[in-house]
Amino acid sequence: MPSSPSRSASQPPYFVRLWQGWSVWWRPWQNIDWLLMGAVVSLLLIGVVSIYSIDFNKGEMNWLDHLLTAGVALITTLGIARWRYDTLQAWHWYTYGATNLALVAVSLFGVTALGAQRWIQIGGFNVQPSEFAKVGVIVTIAALLNRRPANNLLGIARVVGALILPMGLILAQPNLGTALVFVAITVGMLYWANAHGGWIVLMISPLVSAIILGLALPYNLSLWLWLAWVVGMAILAWWCLPLGLTGAVGAGVLNLASGGLGQVLWNLLHDYQKDRITLFLNPDKDPLGGGYHLIQSRIAVGAGGLFGRGLNHGTQTQLGFIPEQHTDFIFSAIGEEFGLIGTFLVLVLFWFICLRIIQIANSAADDFGSLIAIGMFAMIIFQVVINIGMTIGLSPVTGIPLPWLSYGRSSLMANAIALGLVQSVANFRPRQTNRRP
Structure with a gap:
């Protein structure tokens, strides 16, 4: 009569079984990026330590x-x-x-x-x-x-x-x-x-146009930079938009209008926002x-x-x-x-x-x-x-x-x-x- 298999042969070792039990619980997260975590x-932890130091003498x-x-x-x-x-x-x-x-x-x-x-x-x-x-x-x-x-x-x-x-x-x-x-x-x-990279530049170009014209630069340099930017955006629109000359004119007009609109938006800002923008210089x-x-x-x-x-x-x-x-x-x-x-x-x-x-x-x-x-x-x-x-x-x-x-x-x-x-x-x-x- 053949002998029954030993306990060690019928099931894996204890540590393997323990790991298998834990892995079943951990399986929903097995593919996440632990290095990122x-x-x-x-x-x-660095934030907690730094805030603790800031609170150290304040009792907070x-x-x-x-x-x-x-x-x-x-x-x-x-x-x-x-x-x-x-x-x-x-x-x-x-x-x-x-x-x-x-x-x-x-x-x-x-x-x-x-x-x-x-x-x-x-x-x-x-x-x-x-x-x-x-x-x-x-x-x-x-x-x-x-x-x-x-x-x-x-x-x-x-x-x-x-x-x-x-x-x-x-x-x-x-x-x-x-x-x-x-x-x-x-x-x-x-x-x-x-x-298209050119489309992205054109999309944010009105904001840049308003900022350039608002710069306080000597010798009217901001005005010349702004005009150069407007011309550059018109050329970029002519090159990358499917509208040809119509797109170029539209981009130029939009950037021209944005320059003046920037002054209007500046006046709508609160005083503390104006201070934040100007005082960092x-x-x-x-x-x-x-x-x-x-x-x-x-x-x-x-x-x-x-x-x-x-x-x-x-x-x-x-x-x-x-x-x-x-x-x-x-x-x-x-x-x-x-x-x-x-x-x-x-x-x-x-x-x-x-x-x-x-x-x-x-x-x-x-x-x-x-x-x-x-x-x-x-x-x-x-x-x-x-x-x-x-x-x-x-x-x-x-x-x-x-x-x-x-x-x-x-x-x-x-x-x-x-x-x-x-x-x-x-x-x-x-x-x-x-x-x-």
Whole structure:
């Protein structure tokens, strides 16, 4: 009579069975980009430590609030990552409608703070719908471009038409910084959707025309630059638009009109917005007023040197020379207390995050997922460039937060939703596929 098989031969070892049990639970997230998650978690931890240092001598607990919100944000990201992103295609108009309704609610029931009406109070918390509108715009544009590519003027017109309403509601708050983020997202997604580069330049040319004419340059140089720009746009339109001479004349007239319109729009800006735009060129003009933040921020970053003054030892940070440093100007605290090494680490993490998002966009299962990833890429990189630029005096103060580092519940949660959608694209992409060279 043959002997019965031994226990070791009938089933795998204990550690193998334990791993198999865990893998069944972990399987819904097995294809997400864990390197991307690691980089984001690293930025969140740096943000918590930096905000803790800012709160150190103030008796505040913003760092704990940031830490708890970060935990909720990570759970939200993982929850969205296991849900198929492509179901949003059938619901994108509902997403678009909800986005605009939330922005309308701000104008009707919003809470005013710091000279702007941008928040809605829900359950004792101030929620900023404009942050979540960024994600809504990304989903809407991705769905539109997935149905009709941007290699024709009608496809671009559909995208621009959908952008007008939310952007107008954002500007009415007023929130110029978020409106500029919308423009960056749109340009990035149109480029990825194979829109003609000349068409994209023509689309943003009226804004550039208004800015050039508004520059205060000697010897009427701004006027000559503006006229050269108008002529250049007319030539570009003649070359790349299918309308020939009609398109050239139309582009020239539009840029001519935009120059005068820029003066009208300038007068519609609030005083603090005008100060932010002009004082970054010469903050010493009003060192105790509009230029105060910029001057103190540059001092803080420069004082950090190579290795920084050390945690809780930055004079500008600990003595509170920079108001609301835990929000828009958190990079100055990192620069002062962690020095060039700390700021370089932050920049490397942002570079790595953008690199991983590009790789996810390249390997997405469809154009809709690829465009969602590129929309987040454009949103993140624009906010990083503008925020760090204003911290070191290279761009005006716009109120744009630094992703995952700046304190702000709405910003963290909006980034969590966007990251969750990108991770969903990664999670449901085909293995070993590279759709783009």
